Amino acid sequence: MVVATRVISYREALNEAIRLEMRRDPTVVIMGEDIAGGAGIGHVENVGAWGGVLGVTKSLVSEFGRQRVLDTPISEAGFIGAAVGAAVTGLRPIAELMFVDFFGVCMDQIFNQGAKLRYMFGGKAKVPLVIRTMIGAGFGAAGQHSGCHYAVFTHMPGLKTVAPATPYDAKGLLIAAIRDDDPVIFFEHKLLYDTTGEVPEGEYVIPLGKADVKREGSDVTVVAIARMVHVALEAAARLAGEGIDVEVIDLRTLSPLDEEAILESLAKTRRLVVIDEDNPRCSVAADIAALAVDKGFDYLDAPVKMVTAPHTPVPFSPSMEQFYIPSPQRVIDAIREVV
Amino acid sequence: MDIPQEKLRWIYERMVTIRRFEDRVAQEFAAGKLPGFVHLYAGEEAIAVGVCAHLTDRDYITSTHRGHGHCIAKGVDVRSMMAELFGRSTGACKGKGGSMHIADVDKGMLGANGIVGGGPPLACGAGLMAKVKGTDQVAACFFGDGAAEQGTTHEAMNLAAIWKLPVVFVCENNLYAESTPWTYHCAASDIASRAAAYDMPGVLVDGADVFAVYEAAGEAIARARRGEGPSLLECRGFRYYGHFQGDAVTYRTKEEEEEYRRRDPIERFRKTVLSQGLVTEDELNAIDEAVAREIEQAVRFAEASPLPSPEECLTDVYVDYPVAQLAFRH
Numbered sequence: 001m002v003v004a005t006r007v008i009s010y011r012e013a014l015n016e017a018i019r020l021e022m023r024r025d026p027t028v029v030i031m032g033e034d035i036a037g038g039a040g041i042g043h044v045e046n047v048g049a050w051g052g053v054l055g056v057t058k059s060l061v062s063e064f065g066r067q068r069v070l071d072t073p074i075s076e077a078g079f080i081g082a083a084v085g086a087a088v089t090g091l092r093p094i095a096e097l098m099f100v101d102f103f104g105v106c107m108d109q110i111f112n113q114g115a116k117l118r119y120m121f122g123g124k125a126k127v128p129l130v131i132r133t134m135i136g137a138g139f140g141a142a143g144q145h146s147g148c149h150y151a152v153f154t155h156m157p158g159l160k161t162v163a164p165a166t167p168y169d170a171k172g173l174l175i176a177a178i179r180d181d182d183p184v185i186f187f188e189h190k191l192l193y194d195t196t197g198e199v200p201e202g203e204y205v206i207p208l209g210k211a212d213v214k215r216e217g218s219d220v221t222v223v224a225i226a227r228m229v230h231v232a233l234e235a236a237a238r239l240a241g242e243g244i245d246v247e248v249i250d251l252r253t254l255s256p257l258d259e260e261a262i263l264e265s266l267a268k269t270r271r272l273v274v275i276d277e278d279n280p281r282c283s284v285a286a287d288i289a290a291l292a293v294d295k296g297f298d299y300l301d302a303p304v305k306m307v308t309a310p311h312t313p314v315p316f317s318p319s320m321e322q323f324y325i326p327s328p329q330r331v332i333d334a335i336r337e338v339v
Numbered sequence: 340m341d342i343p344q345e346k347l348r349w350i351y352e353r354m355v356t357i358r359r360f361e362d363r364v365a366q367e368f369a370a371g372k373l374p375g376f377v378h379l380y381a382g383e384e385a386i387a388v389g390v391c392a393h394l395t396d397r398d399y400i401t402s403t404h405r406g407h408g409h410c411i412a413k414g415v416d417v418r419s420m421m422a423e424l425f426g427r428s429t430g431a432c433k434g435k436g437g438s439m440h441i442a443d444v445d446k447g448m449l450g451a452n453g454i455v456g457g458g459p460p461l462a463c464g465a466g467l468m469a470k471v472k473g474t475d476q477v478a479a480c481f482f483g484d485g486a487a488e489q490g491t492t493h494e495a496m497n498l499a500a501i502w503k504l505p506v507v508f509v510c511e512n513n514l515y516a517e518s519t520p521w522t523y524h525c526a527a528s529d530i531a532s533r534a535a536a537y538d539m540p541g542v543l544v545d546g547a548d549v550f551a552v553y554e555a556a557g558e559a560i561a562r563a564r565r566g567e568g569p570s571l572l573e574c575r576g577f578r579y580y581g582h583f584q585g586d587a588v589t590y591r592t593k594e595e596e597e598e599y600r601r602r603d604p605i606e607r608f609r610k611t612v613l614s615q616g617l618v619t620e621d622e623l624n625a626i627d628e629a630v631a632r633e634i635e636q637a638v639r640f641a642e643a644s645p646l647p648s649p650e651e652c653l654t655d656v657y658v659d660y661p662v663a664q665l666a667f668r669h
Contacts, residue, residue, distance in 0.1 A: 078494030085464020
């Protein structure tokens, strides 16, 4: 069967995933601040005003109405908790936490309620909830709107965590997340919304917990997350000219972690560099380095290298912000140390 | 008030079950048979029972750390509750929750909650479900006077009001948040009047009078079922035990405790129904005996039940997740 594809943006791919799932399943609802926008204002009541702060949920309200596309007050603890309660009682809510940095105001509802209810209730409850949230530096948005923080959620039992790097993955992973019966935190990098790629029309699912080899290579394995996949690919392209053959693994899902894909690649290349835009302490990068040392020690011919953000908040001024974000050059330098 | 006889017997039976259950838990706890710690509901029976008398299994409630009474009022099996407190595999949560997370979603009981103010947003979610699906289900949200000061409670009341959700907020003002009197921690002269801020009805009720609670809750729940939105009830009550078992209760005077015991909700119920000839003394005594047997059987059931296997620790975290990653390098 030939599946029609076309080139669309990461933003459009996410919108399409939500739209298709809302058509397919009447229990899917979406809620968040300004996700339609202009609630209660006559001339935009049926069309929405914003469609999300960066337009991901644009025009959903026109098709599904205000009953299923719910603008919320700026009240994250209230509506994220309501999404948890709705998930336990029979809906499949998608809640949008506008910026991941806002987790501070609603973490109890995510961590002590959503993540733990099933366990504390002895398996009697299901929490089929997706929290979509925006991550990443590079926008000049400074300390409270630029973090990644996916390590915080990956640390927590009961949650699954997903961070797509391409439009194709964004759509297939979001559909999988919506259909999943566990709570999934879905991290969208704000610098990726305008990137484009081939995306099939219609529904398809990319299973959670499966990494993807974005570039095959034999000399060194680079494991990357979200936008850092593109940084890794750029570094790999530049090193190819020098005869260094880099394999790039896109984790796609952070919890559960595709340990097999990492170890398999490591068995082949015997060298590992991990790139992570999150802060380094107790990070996903550190977790993967620990995995390599614990389960892949015999494969290793060189120390494991981590290329991460520094242990600082995200700075505002572009000169410092660019210093903060792992660059292709830093990845190249790390690779040179190990090959 | 016109309450069917069968309902009157149910109200009495539930209130007595809660009282005997809690008194027995206090005993078993003192004997060192229960792990962890417990917060007992004795004295506040009229609130849970007066509210839940209007609910079916399809309706939902959220609860608090002091949740045993809510469970019993909502129809959770007493044997599975006792087994849960004993940490046994036959417990309502298979021994994974204990007193502070005791739950039975099939009965519409969305869990006791160890986080003060954890429940109100969840109740909004249950209400939202009913609204989206177009059912007439309602959610009753029990919270204490301590939780009345949490942001989540206020966010939830606002959300329920703007979305007209079928949620009834039931503040159980038992006068003390742990050891802190509500007159200290609350800036308002009563909690019910805060309803005005969310444009919903707010009613102050004597929480030791099950007839008063029944009537006020009936109105609020009927309003919610009609799709007219949330209400707030403040039920003033008194917990006979301390905040937790082991609390020396130095913050209350003996006189205060005696005064509240004179208003005991179960004794008052008995007096009212007997003086009005609604239920006979023999019927009430028969209920007392049946409840005593049920509690005794629940304890025997719990004690005879096995502890969960240690590896059971690794189940029920997710619906679907690689087992090796749950065990990790354990």
